[in-house]
Amino acid sequence: MPEAQRIAPAHTEPAASLPARFPAHRRCLAEVLEAQARTFGSRMLFAFEDSSWTYLEMRDRAARAGALLASAGIGHGDRVAIFCSNRPEFLELFLGCGWIGAVLVPINTAARGPQLRHVLGNCGARLLIVEAELSAAFSDCAAELATMPAIWLIGGKPGTKVGESPAEPMPPYPPTPAQPAGKPSDTLAILYTSGTTGPAKGVCCPQAQFFWWGVNTARGLGIRDGDVLFTTLPLFHTNALNCFWQALLTGSTYVLERKFSASAFWASAAKHEATVGYLLGAMAAILLSRPAETADRSHRMRVALGGGVPGRFHQPFFDRFGVPLLDAYGSTETNFVFAGDIPSKHPGTMGHLVDGFQARIVDEDDVEVGDGQSGELVLRADEPFAFATGYFGMPEKTVEAWRNLWFHTGDRVARDADGTFRFIDRMKDAIRRRGENVSSWEVEQVLLSHPAVASCAVYAVPSELGEDEVMAAVIQAPGKRTDPVALLDFCAGRLAYFAVPRYLDFVDALPLTENGKIRKTVLRQAGITTSAWDRERVGYKLRR
Template sequence: MPALLALHARLRGSHALLLDEFGEMTYAAAYHDAVALGAALAHLGVKRGDRVAIMLPNRREFVVSWFGVATIGAVEVPVSPNNSAERLAHILNHSQCRVLVLQASDLDQLVAVAHALSHLEHIVVLDGLPEPIPAGFPFELHEWAPGVVDERPVAVSEVELPAVAMWDQAVVMYTSGSTGPAKGAMISHGHHYMSAYQAIVSAGITADDIIYVATPLHHNMAQAYGVMPALVSGATVHLATRFNRESFWADINTSGATILPFVGAMLVLLAKSPETAGDADNTLRVGFGVPIPAGIKRPFEERFGLQLMHCYGSTEASIVAWNTDENDTSNAVGRIFDGYHVRIVDGNDLPVAVGEIGEICVRADEPYAMFSGYLNDPAKTAESTRNLWFHTGDRGWLDDEDRLWFSDRIGDVIRHKGENISAYEIEQLFVNHPAVSLAAAYGVPSDLGDEEIAIAIITRPGHDLSAAELFGWCNTAVPRYMRPRYIDLVEELPLTTTGKVEKYKLRQRGISSTAFDARRPPGTTS
C-alpha cells in the first residue's frame, strides 16, 4: 500500500485520489498527510507490526489515518463508531491496540468502557480536544495533526519509512459477529492487493473511473473493493458520508461516479423508489456486490442503465466468484476468479456431485491471496482451514457450467417438518412484496421437535399493512413449506455494525406477544 501511494504521488500527484463534500484530495496530498501522520504515530511509540484502531465515520481523515498507519508498517484495526460497548471493548482488548483514532463526538463511548480496556494508552482526537477532559480519564489525549510531533512540524523528507512487503499484515478486520464474538481476520498487503485486482479486472476499472463508496469504511467492501481498486489503478474515490436513497442519484451525477461497490440492501431500497423518466440518465456503468436479490438484477439494469455484477466472497477469502456475463439472467453468483479454487463439500469434507448443495470451501494458488488466520485464535484458524481449504460457513453448489450458486449460511437454515429451508430464500420472497422494506426469517422451537418458521418484517413508510394481510398474500406468493407460522411487524431489526441481521438475537428474543400466529387468528385466545 505505501509503495502504491508513493508511486501515484510521484507519477500523477495532481490527480484526485478522493472526492468528498469538502472538495478533492490529490494523490500527492494524501501521500504527504499519510507519511506525516505516520511520523506522529511513530512518536507515540507505534512500531512496525503494532495495531492501531481507527473508529471514524466515512470522512477523508479515515483514509489518511489508515494510510498513515500503513506507511510505518503498523496494522490498522477499523472499528465502527456504532459499536455496542461490549463489542468495542472486545475489539480493543482482543487486538491489543495501544492507540485509537476517533472524533471528539465519540469520546463518550470510550469513557463508558474505559474501565474495561486493558491495553489502550493513547487517544488521537479529531475536531479538537474536549474541554474539560473527563474526570478520571485514564488515557493520554492527542490532537489529530499529521506531521506535528511535540508541537513541532516535521517535514515529510525527515521521515524514514520501513519497507512493507506483501506478507506484512495491513489490517485486522473483525467479522460481523452475527453468530457469536467477533473474530479478527488478519489481512495482508498481498490480500488487499488481490481484492483490488479482482475488482479492476472484473469491472474494467481504469485511472479514469470514479468509484462511489457509500458503505462504511470500517467494512471490507469499502476498503478492499472501494478504496483499494483506486489505489492500485490510479482511479478516484468519491467518498459519501453514508448511503442515502433520497440523494443517491444526484450525488452520483454530481460526482461523475462510474463504479458502485454495493451491498444488497442498497439495491432493494433503490429499486423500490418511485420511478422517474430520467432514471437511466446517470453516470454509473458498473455495480458489483453481494447479494443481488432474486428478481432485481435485470429490471434494475434496464431501469437505471448500468450493468450489475453478482459476486460471492468473504472477508477471509476475498471475492472469489464474479458474474460478469451481461447476458446471464440467472441468480448465479458467477464463475471462479483465476487463481482461486472452490470446492463444495459434505459434512465430512468430501466433494459432492455437480448440482448438489454443500459447504463452499476456497483456496488460492498464490500465497497471501487470502486471509492469514484469525488474530490470537489458532483454534478457530485451524478449524476454518482444515484439510487445506478455507471453510466459508456458506452453502451453495456448482452447476454444469462451472457457475457458483449461493444457497444460505449453514447457521441460517431452518429445520421445519423434516425439511432444511433456507432463511435467505424466504426473505427474498417477502421483499418482493411492495410494502416490505426488510425481512429476517429465523427458526423458533416447535412442538414437533424441530423449528417453526418466524419472520420479522419492516414495512415501507406510508404502507398500512397488517401481519394478517401479509399472511394472506403468502397463500399465492410463498410455497406452502416456506410459509411462516409467525409474522412480526417491527420498527427495527438487531443489526451488526456492517448491516447484517443478528439472527441469534431474534432467536433469543423468541416470539413477541404482538406477533401474528397463523394457528391462532386475530381475535382468538389460547
C-alpha cells in the same frame, strides 16, 4: 466533483497488467503509492465532500500520517484501533499504518456493549482514535479504556471524554514524512466479522490481500484508467477499503460519501460524474422502492457491483437506472473470488471462479461433491498472502477454518455444470441484514441477560428486501414476564441497531436435539409465525 485534472477513460483495462507491474515483493501499500504517485502525479485520487487529494498528495499524506503514528510510539505490527465514520482522517490513518507496517483495527461504529468491549480487549491496541461525536458509545467500556495507552479524538471540543476516560485531540501531522516499512505479508488491517457460535473474530488482512482485492475487483468491473469510483459503504468494512485500492491501482478517482442515502444516491453519483458504483444486498431493492425521478437516468454510471443482490432485482434495476449489476462473491477472509458477466447471464448467482483461486464444494468430511450437489464452499489462493492469514488471538478458530489447507467459508453452495456457482444458504448460524453481519450468539447473550428471559434462539427469516431479518424465539423465566417493547428497549442500548430483532415470538418450548441443542433449522423452516410480534408493523421506533 472538486477541481482536478480530468482524465478521459482509456479503452484498455489496466488491471490485467498489474500483477506483472507489481511482482510479489512489491504488492504493499508504500510501493504502490510511490509508483502511482510517479505515474499519475496531479491526477485526482480521492474526493470527499469539499476535500480532494491528488496521487502525489495522497502519498505524502500517508507518509506524514505514518510519521505521526511513529511519534506516538506506534511501530511495526502495533495495532491502532479507530472508531470513526466515513471521513478523510480514517483513510489517512489506514494509509499511515500501512506505510510504517502498523495495523489499523476499524471498529463498526454501531458496536456497543459486549461487542465493543470484546474488540477492545481482543485487539490489544496501543492507540485508540475516536470521532468525537461517537465518544458516548464507550460509556460502559471503563475497564478496557483504563488500560489503553493513549486515546485521540478526531474533532470535538477540548475536554471531550471517551466514555469516562480523558482523551487528547489528534495531533497535527509532522512536516517530515516517515520512511516506508510495510511488506506484502504485513497485516494491514484487522477487520472484525461477527461470530456465529462465539464472539466476533478479528480477520488479519495482509497488504498483499488488499492488492489482490483491488486487482480482481477492478477486473470484474472492467475498471479503466480515469474511471470515477463512487461508494457510500462504510470504511470499517472490506468493500470500501477495497474500492480505494481499485482506484489507486488503475489510475482512477475514489469518491467517498459519508453514508448511503437512497434519496440522494443518483444525484450524488451525477454530481461526481461517477462511472462505477457499489451496491450490496438490499441497497438495490431500496433504490428501486423509491418513486421514479429524473435523477434515475441523469448520471454516467455504466456498472455497479451487485454482490448479494437477488436475481429478481437485476433486470428491473437495469430497466429503470440503465446500470447492469455485477454478480460477485467474496469474504473478509478471502478475496474477490467469483464474478459474473456484465450483464449477468445468471442473475443472482455468484458467477464463475476468478483466475488465481481454487474452489471446491465438499461434504462434512471435506470430500468433494459433484455438480448440482450442495455442500460447503472451501477456497484457496495461488498467490502468496492473497487471503487473510488467520483470526487475531484465536489460533484454534484459525486452524478450524483453514483445516486441510483450505479456507472453509461456512457457506452452502452448489456448482452447475457450466461452472456457475450458486449460493444456497449459510451453514453457520449467521444473519445478513442491511449489508451487516449479525451474530446470533451475541444477540442471544443480550437477550439472556434480561431477568425475564429463560432461554432464546435468534435466527434469520426472509426480508422483503431480499436479505435477512432478525427473529428471536423467547421462553420467559418462571414467574417473570416482559413485553416486546420493553425487551427491545433493553436490546437497543446493548446491541448495534441492525442487530436488534425485528420479530419476537414468546414460546413455551424450543425444538431441541437429543443432546439438548436448539434446532434452529426447524425454527428457520417455520419462518415468521402467526404469533410473532413485528416491530415494524406496530410502528415501534428503534432507539439508536
